[in-house]
Amino acid sequence: MSWIDIGALDDIPQRGARVIKTQVGCVALFRTGDDQVFAVSDTCPHKGGPLSEGIVHGHKVTCPLHNWVFSLETGEAQGADSGSIPTYPVQVEAGRILLDATTLAKRSAA
Numbered sequence: 467m468s469w470i471d472i473g474a475l476d477d478i479p480q481r482g483a484r485v486i487k488t489q490v491g492c493v494a495l496f497r498t499g500d501d502q503v504f505a506v507s508d509t510c511p512h513k514g515g516p517l518s519e520g521i522v523h524g525h526k527v528t529c530p531l532h533n534w535v536f537s538l539e540t541g542e543a544q545g546a547d548s549g550s551i552p553t554y555p556v557q558v559e560a561g562r563i564l565l566d567a568t569t570l571a572k573r574s575a576a
């Protein structure tokens with residue numbers, strides 16, 4: 467893995483999100499209420515809603531358009547809805563958010 471620094475944890479409010487543009491499209495970074503960070507595709511598989519504008523609850527996000535709920539850990543839709551969003555390896559070190567550049571490059575090549 468090759469980790470790239472994409473910003474400070476404090477740049478994202480708790481239960482908030484930030485979007486970064488990558489080779490695989492827009493990736494949404496979510497900070498949960500317990501200060502964990504998750505990186506997933508910003509695009510809802512239902513009708514393309516911007517998940518970064520959704521509501522974060524626990525380790526899940528609710529799409530702002532039609533309320534589908536996705537696990538930020540696995541990317542799987544919850545409940546009766548089916549589908550999933552890609553998730554990306556991310557870690558926080560000394561207050562900085564690091565994203566794995568190798569995974570992003572590999573997915574775009576596939």
Ligand code: FES
Pocket residue numbers: 510511512513514515529530531532533534
């Ligand atoms: S676009 Fe996300 S639930 Fe419909």
